[in-house]
């Protein structure tokens with residue numbers, strides 16, 4: 001107990017996100033279902049963390065716990081040194097499904113979290129972020145008028161609009177074509193550098209995880225445990241053709257296959 | 271597209287035309303006393319007479335006024351309680367059982383008690399309408415609000431919206447289509463309730479006119495009133511349908527998947 005208190009004190013300065021010994025169960029059909037097991041993860045301010053793991057291993061749940069949408073009973077979860085008790089204004093999230101509100105125009109969806117701004121400031125902000133994701137001119141459309149990829153980009157714009165210090169991204173590029181995807185990856189990196197946003201991104205794309213992540217968290221199949229955290233080289237990981245890049249890839253794949261031998265339920269989402 | 275809608279209208283007209291023809295044949299060539307079924311011309315004449323003397327307009331206005339009062343009150347009460355029940359589960363658990371029971375009582379069964387309590391004046395008619403319409407609005411509002419997908423509510427939680435903002439930006443827009451269904455039903459039962467209550471105890475209104483005409487064996491006036499009630503009903507229904515389109519502009523883009 002005292003030990004974890006001390007770690008808490010240290011983390012206050014160093015870590016914007018601090019997770020220790022987190023376990024998470026869901027009750028499904030009155031049976032407990034272990035989803036996350038002994039998760040330990042410390043994230044420094046401005047760091048880019050990517051998370052890869054099999055479908056259903058608890059990645060989305062982990063992000064929701066970090067932003068305070070899902071509760072936890074066991075372990076420590078802190079943002080900025082304070083135990084997470086609910087959503088906070090500076091912790092944004094881009095959901096796995098875009099979750100645009102069907103009854104709001106795109107501009108109102110993107111400006112959804114902008115409560116304290118004047119009308120003009122809001123408009124400028126929304127316009128800027130729509131341009132950023134390549135959706136300028138769609139301010140007055142409704143979500144039903146956008147394609148899947150466009151909706152996802154609008155959701156990213158919403159996540160960025162209120163300038164969060166922590167942004168959690170749950171497979172934000174899943175519905176994008178390869179080219180737009182690479183474009184968006186660059187965009188998100190440049191935002192991260194400019195604003196020094198701390199990003200935690202879940203992805204199914206291992207290349208993307210290596211390219212974007214300062215560290216790549218590899219999770220096991222359910223119950224999700226952290227198998228390894230791979231710190232990538234900041235320069236080598238940005239060139240997809242490099243040998244180092246390939247070696248990271250190989251390491252991550254090996255974890256996946258290791259899993260598939262033990263667990264016949266595994267899905268191949270690589 | 272155009273062709274289809276014309277075909278739709280034509281198909282819809284077949285039965286009304288058949289009924290009018292049958293009516294015409296029965297009254298002109300059959301042997302039916304006019305106190306039971308008057309001729310079409312007779313009905314048309316009494317219609318003109320009623321309009322000319324202003325009776326019809328006055329009756330309609332009186333009934334309509336009652337409907338508007340009762341309907342608005344019921345919508346307000348049902349809308350507020352339905353919303354609170356839809357958003358907060360404990361409130362729902364508190365009210366749902368008794369509402370389910372009371373809702374089963376037909377509106378006609380309320381009338382004796384309401385007359386005992388409120389007399390046969392204006393108040394009792396409005397109260398009857400409120401009771402009839404209230405449950406329609408309540409039940410539909412509650413189900414529309416509580417049916418709001420959790421994934422949208424989560425977005426509101428994420429951005430720390432106040433309960434009021436969550437209601438106005440998430441729950442309410444989701445529920446609008448169903449609330450409008452409730453309002454449509456409420457309006458139609460309001461009409462029924464006002465006519466029923468006026469037929470039982472009143473000295474004015476379209477229901478009174480009908481029961482008065484019946485006691486004088488004036489089937490022609492009864493039929494005029496019935497037709498008018500039908501027409502007003504459909505006009506109000508269309509009005510709400512139009513309001514529906516106005517309030518839910520996003521719906522026309524949504525693909526009809528269901």
Ligand SMILES: Nc1ncnc2c1ncn2[C@@H]1O[C@H](COP(=O)(O)OP(=O)(O)OP(=O)(O)O)[C@@H](O)[C@H]1O
Pocket residue numbers: 026027028035053054055056057058059060061062096222
């Ligand atoms: N609210 C909930 N109630 C009960 N079980 C849940 C709930 N949310 C998630 N689960 C279960 O928890 C497990 C992990 O779900 P989660 O959505 O976190 O997986 P994931 O890693 O994001 O998967 P994917 O890659 O497919 O998105 C799943 O088995 C799921 O069925």
Ligand SMILES: [Mg+2]
Pocket residue numbers: 059060061096170
């Ligand atoms: Mg997920």
